[in-house]
Amino acid sequence: xxxxxxxxxxxxxxxxxxxxxxxxxxxxxxxxxxxxxxxxxxxxxxxxxxxxxxxxxxxxxxxxxxxxxxxxxxxxxxxxxxxxxxxxxxxxxxxxxxxxxxxxxxxxxxxxxxxxxxxxxxxxxxxxxxxxxxxxxxxxxxxxxxxxxxxxxxxxxxxxxxxxxxxxxxxxxxxxxxxxxxxxxxxxxxxxxxxxxxxxxxxxxxxxxxxxxxxxxxxxxxxxxxxxxxxxxxxxxxxxxxxxxxxxxxxxxxxxxxxxxxxxxxxxxxxxxxxxxxxxxxxxxxxxxxxxxxxxxxxxxxxxxxxxxxxxxxxxxxxxxxxxxxxxxxxxxx
Amino acid sequence: xxxxxxxxxxxxxxxxxxxxxxxxxxxxxxxxxxxxxxxxxxxxxxxxxxxxxxxxxxxxxxxxxxxxxxxxxxxxxxxxxxxxxxxxxxxxxxxxxxxxxxxxxxxxxxxxxxxxxxxxxxxxxxxxxxxxxxxxxxxxxxxxxxxxxxxxxxxxxxxxxxxxxxxxxxxxxxxxxxxxxxxxxxxxxxxxxxxxxxxxxxxxxxxxxxxxxxxxxxxxxxxxxxxxxxxxxxxxxxxxxxxxxxxxxxxxxxxxxxxxxxxxxxxxxxxxxxxxxxxxxxxxxxxxxxxxxxxxxxxxxxxxxxxxxxxxxxxxxxxxxxxxxxxxxxxxxx
Numbered sequence: 001x002x003x004x005x006x007x008x009x010x011x012x013x014x015x016x017x018x019x020x021x022x023x024x025x026x027x028x029x030x031x032x033x034x035x036x037x038x039x040x041x042x043x044x045x046x047x048x049x050x051x052x053x054x055x056x057x058x059x060x061x062x063x064x065x066x067x068x069x070x071x072x073x074x075x076x077x078x079x080x081x082x083x084x085x086x087x088x089x090x091x092x093x094x095x096x097x098x099x100x101x102x103x104x105x106x107x108x109x110x111x112x113x114x115x116x117x118x119x120x121x122x123x124x125x126x127x128x129x130x131x132x133x134x135x136x137x138x139x140x141x142x143x144x145x146x147x148x149x150x151x152x153x154x155x156x157x158x159x160x161x162x163x164x165x166x167x168x169x170x171x172x173x174x175x176x177x178x179x180x181x182x183x184x185x186x187x188x189x190x191x192x193x194x195x196x197x198x199x200x201x202x203x204x205x206x207x208x209x210x211x212x213x214x215x216x217x218x219x220x221x222x223x224x225x226x227x228x229x230x231x232x233x234x235x236x237x238x239x240x241x242x243x244x245x246x247x248x249x250x251x252x253x254x255x256x257x258x259x260x261x262x263x264x265x266x267x268x269x270x271x272x273x274x275x276x277x278x279x280x281x282x283x284x285x286x287x288x289x290x291x292x293x294x295x296x297x298x299x300x301x302x303x304x305x306x307x308x309x310x311x312x313x314x315x316x317x318x319x320x321x322x323x324x325x326x327x328x329x330x331x332x333x334x
Numbered sequence: 335x336x337x338x339x340x341x342x343x344x345x346x347x348x349x350x351x352x353x354x355x356x357x358x359x360x361x362x363x364x365x366x367x368x369x370x371x372x373x374x375x376x377x378x379x380x381x382x383x384x385x386x387x388x389x390x391x392x393x394x395x396x397x398x399x400x401x402x403x404x405x406x407x408x409x410x411x412x413x414x415x416x417x418x419x420x421x422x423x424x425x426x427x428x429x430x431x432x433x434x435x436x437x438x439x440x441x442x443x444x445x446x447x448x449x450x451x452x453x454x455x456x457x458x459x460x461x462x463x464x465x466x467x468x469x470x471x472x473x474x475x476x477x478x479x480x481x482x483x484x485x486x487x488x489x490x491x492x493x494x495x496x497x498x499x500x501x502x503x504x505x506x507x508x509x510x511x512x513x514x515x516x517x518x519x520x521x522x523x524x525x526x527x528x529x530x531x532x533x534x535x536x537x538x539x540x541x542x543x544x545x546x547x548x549x550x551x552x553x554x555x556x557x558x559x560x561x562x563x564x565x566x567x568x569x570x571x572x573x574x575x576x577x578x579x580x581x582x583x584x585x586x587x588x589x590x591x592x593x594x595x596x597x598x599x600x601x602x603x604x605x606x607x608x609x610x611x612x613x614x615x616x617x618x619x620x621x622x623x624x625x626x627x628x629x630x631x632x633x634x635x636x637x638x639x640x641x642x643x644x645x646x647x648x649x650x651x652x653x654x655x656x657x658x659x660x661x662x663x664x665x666x667x668x
Contacts, residue, residue: 043655043659044659047653047655047656047659048656050653050655051652051653051656054650054653058650142654142655143655146653277647277648280647280648280654281644281647281648281654283654283655283658284643284644284647284654284655284657284658285658287654287655287658287659288658288661288662289623290658291658291659291662291666292626292662292666295662295666309618310615310618313611313614313615313618314611314614314615316388316392318385319381319384319385319388319480320476320614320615320617320618320621321377321381321384321476321477321617321618321621322381322382322385323618323621324617324618324619324621324622324624324625325377325378325381325621325625327622328622328625328626328629332625332626332629332666
């Protein structure tokens, strides 16, 4: 990774520590890059920095947004983002695309996708790296959220496409989880999204305009009905359905009002902070797992041993369970 | 765990090593209990035993069977089991019920569920313990399969209810994966099973008799059509759909013929052994993860440290990522 934009000594954290709370966007972008680095010194520095910035973090609403390709996520996020900056909010968009490691396409396209928002000086758009298979799709998104908050962004939109485990991962770092759906996309689509729907605090039906309006209203009733089937969420919040048309700027204000209603509701029940604490404990557990995997990957000796045992397993000369026991007893004695 | 049925010295493995290949059912049941023990000496003994028995293992077809409660799994398995023993196969039924740790009910009910089969001396029915949260739902099922094979059972039916990750886990230890479905259970049910359907080598539509017959045939056509949507499986096998009526003994022979057709197909392509090797490598990886978790759980000092760090995380005094780093650097140095 090139670091020509870093301060003379990239590990001199005082630059970031001073510039981030001033809202310096270049410093923010560089700090995220530091956190996303695969070099362990960089990661240690980033962790130290974020810990020092902790008093400046937390003052945002973190909104997870998901939906299948074609549902109109960019258009919706751009409309919501523009609306929020018009209310003087500072918004950050963190886009997670698990497929991006293969195609690279959508990451490069991120800023052009939301052209108007990208020019807005109160908006910060950043695709987050998902290349590290060890860490999962949201590897360093939590760090990015905290850094954005330290830089004064008070609404964080975390966007993901509906692939694999990414929705659950994003749910685990959002205060509010929003599912975008198309009206009349058929039972099949809705079926695929069923596990996801259970995690949603709200469903927004997009493209509810023109010929689509009637179908969208029908879908709203159907989905509202379906949501009743699920047992209550931990907070007691009842998920709501909204119809939206980004082209007609419809449902945008309503979505934001709903988010605010949720935040009031969750704060009253002490659930807002409780959920963040739970998410931090999950973060701790996940990162431990990840660091263990990383140690295995980075140890040539251990890798060599694993290869030898795998060969024996293939040749049916050792029981896989005993091979595992051998590795752990020899290398992971606490 | 009481061990009054063990030989005088429970770690004297020669008893099992001699008795299992003779088909001694009591020795088999005890050996599985030994493998399922949570005492590490027992596990080490069981692993040693199974490794010594490896030459006697592998000569079976391992059939994973899943389906929602009410689909008629027990009835189907009993009918299939009786049919197979009538052909002089020795069959073992390993029932995995992830909910059993809570209710205990279905495990106790296993033998009464399949009363006729339970009396058949060529059938061995065993619920497998799923109590160990560390190991997941199929914690020791692999060991049980190998022990059954060593005792001469040549068709192993591994049954699971459709809860959580259990299907994927069972898929990872089966040669052939069978999904039972009800006709006309509505799109909702079919939607829930979509991820599962992609893993199936065959779908059996149960209760295809009487008034239900027409609907079952329609469902067969629909599901066959749906299966075409999925991309080819690794083996190139095209999943088939069968209608079945356990009461009319319909579809049982057909199911077995299909399993045999699959085995021929997979052997011809060298896929049969290749899949088992892959599954053994997964077993190795999973068991390593599990042993690491176990080490953490069993170390009082480490647990104490984790508790202290969790308290700091809750009080926002440490970054979760840094807390994880601290644990791993101090306790998991390779």
